[in-house]
Amino acid sequence: MAAEDSKDKEHKEEKMDIDVADKPAEKEKSPEEIAGLVLNDIKQNFGFLEKAANNFEPRFSMRVLRGLGGLRRRLTPDIIVSALDAAYSSPDHKSAQLVLKYLEREATSSTMDVDASATVLPEIDIYMLLLTQVYLLDQGDAEKLNAFSDEAIVTLRSYNRRTLDALAAKMWFYYAHAKELSNMFTEIRPMLLGVLRTATLRHDTETRAMIMTLLLRNYLNTQTISQAHQLVLKGDFPENAATSVVARYLYYVGRINAIQLNYSAANESLIGAIRKAPQTKYAAGFLQAAQKLKVIIELLMGDIPERSLFREPMYKNALLPYMDLVQAVRIGDVPQFSQTIEKYRDAFKKDGTYMLILRLRQNVIKTGIRMMNLSYAKISLRDICIRLHLDSEESAEYIVAKAIRDGVIEATIDHEKGYMQSKEILDIYSTQEPNIAFHERIKFCIALHNESVKAMRYPMNQHRVELKNVEEAREREKELATEIQQGDIEDDDGDFDGL
Template sequence: MDVDSEEDTLDNSQPLPEIDLYLHLLVMIYLLDKQDYEQGIRLSCETINKIQILNRRTLDQLSARIYFYYARFYELTGNLAEIRPVLLAAQRTATLRHDDDSQATLLNLLLRNYFHYNLFDQADKLVSKATFPESAGNNQQARYMYYLGRIKAIQLDYTASHTHLNQAIRKAPQNTVTAGFQQAVYKLSIIVHLLMGEIPERSIFRQPVLKKPLVPYLHIVQAVRIGDLSNFQEEIAKYGDVFRKDKNFTLILRLRHNVIKTGIRMISLSYSRISLRDICLKLHLDSEKDAEYIVSKAIRDGVIDAIIDHEKGFMKSKENVDLYSTNEPQNAFNARITFCLNLHNESVKAMRFPLNAHRKELASAEALQF
């Protein structure tokens, strides 16, 4: 009977799939650092084909990282649209296999793919149909919350966007490695704050990681806070390329109405009576009809408490009303209490142990005794 020697057995044996895919991943990272994107695309496609054939739970974390670098190679070469069917099919497969790591990573990659081509409606449909796994890591959860915040901001739901962005800031690692993600989240959060009629805290612009990248947004905040429309338009013209690169230019253009409302509020506090012509000059509007329309809308929205005399063409401010006699303080306290309660519930949920986990330990201990 012929018996193979030990050397022949080692030569003919195939490596484990985990070791094989791990080596593929290391080579992909090396090619990415070397900026050899063509070779990286070929290797990543071969690796993805191997992953689709195998069905091993020990490959879940490796598969998630391989899919990330697979999409990264195509993004750097400008061919993200080509891999969208592959990512959709992989996301469905990961959902059926309960592969939480790959499912979270692929969902974020698909949202990034849609945002790259400004397909926000399709991204919203994907979010409404797909379920993000709760057991995903903080890094993937932070990215997902950032994408949700951007979707809600574009859909004019600024309150929900503000909530998602705050969760993204809390879950993201606070170090210099994730500086790019922190800057992107804070830029969008500042715009959402302004669109909600609030002014961001000045301490945000003093952080070392954010100080230099947020300079254009600081000028926008100052223009909105003062209500100077001409200064606002100058800052947009000056930093327009930066805003377009950050893909926040469309949202910043929406702030024009907030600047005008702030200017009208400042005018109503400064003057008890002022003509529409003077309002037009102060706000740099095109005509008195525009000023009349904007003042009427501000009165209807409750921004100012005044009346318009259409015949004589002036605005007359009413006496200041005691703010604490209204429901505004109660609503503000209610919003803060709700936020604190939600934060407390999330913290308790994060610290909760699995149910009946002690019974498994007792069963194993009894088995060892017998």
């Protein structure tokens, strides 16, 4: 039996080798074939935009924008010029001339001068400007991108169509990003505030959500935290905005709350941002930034992040400095904490978490006191001062007293003899902490359920179609009943005369 099994195994391996050898290798696509595929994708997006405009269905526009990330990496000037031929019927169109000017190209197709009077759909017009804007951004020429964005925004503001909201929000995002690359934070702020007022009056949900997010980013970059906080308090952020915009908005709100010492609200905002962000490699930068800030906030709240977070492939290298920081805070080692800050100072400043990390020193000291409270029934203030590397015994006495008052430890201080006496540890299940934790989990589940219900999509005006069908059925029933009463429908009794 063993010999037969080995022969069968060898026969299968030989057959697999033959199949692999006979299988032709996949031919790599030429640049012309790739350009044709990209152009077909763009033309297909034109069809989706027409459906969005004709049916007033925003999900088609959102579908086009979701494919923008994969499309932008394959864009070339020749592809954009070919897309212009398909989008515009005349090379004299204002937007077509604008795109060709900044691409430094000329119209190559004769099909564009068939009907100079034909109008192009505004959604397709803005989409072509958006593709050009993204291409110029990827080229790294900030000056040319700024100039093109200024002229493209003029075209965008000439339209007032709700089917353009998603495309307009994306164009405003790249417009603000171009200004940010040129360090024009204060120059762009009045225009963004004006666009926010206009979008609010027009009930433009997508643009309003995007502009509020851009304003928060602008305020944070210029360190005007009070104005950002006022915008969060007085601004009405739309809940039904795009998920990616909501995630970015929650991230900025979390940063603002963390700076203003509201750590619990900041933690909730960051949890929402991480859960709403796309869990793909394209959103890795955003997820890493959110997790870095969340780790610091958890430490400031007195919690220790789970070790599994630092083992995930997406976060392993990015969170390495923060893992060393967590280890120093967890054991309450003040020298190790200071060494970690000094070692990764540049990385923390680049992430924008350095000032928050400096606040952790008190938490490190409190953790050290908690560890000593658990380890010793009685310990002198002098030993506490030596272990925590404090300046004097008076400082140690003050810090221990504050920890007792804040509920960090259960102990008493003998001021005359100079020692800390630990109390007997109570059973945590006799306190309210399990109920509080259980309540928080239930609250999260209910919120998740409510958000899931809100996110469900229903066809627009479908109820009207159903009502119309019901009314037509009732009309047919009335006509049938009337005909029966009037005797217009003949009986079939004559068919049985011969029986």
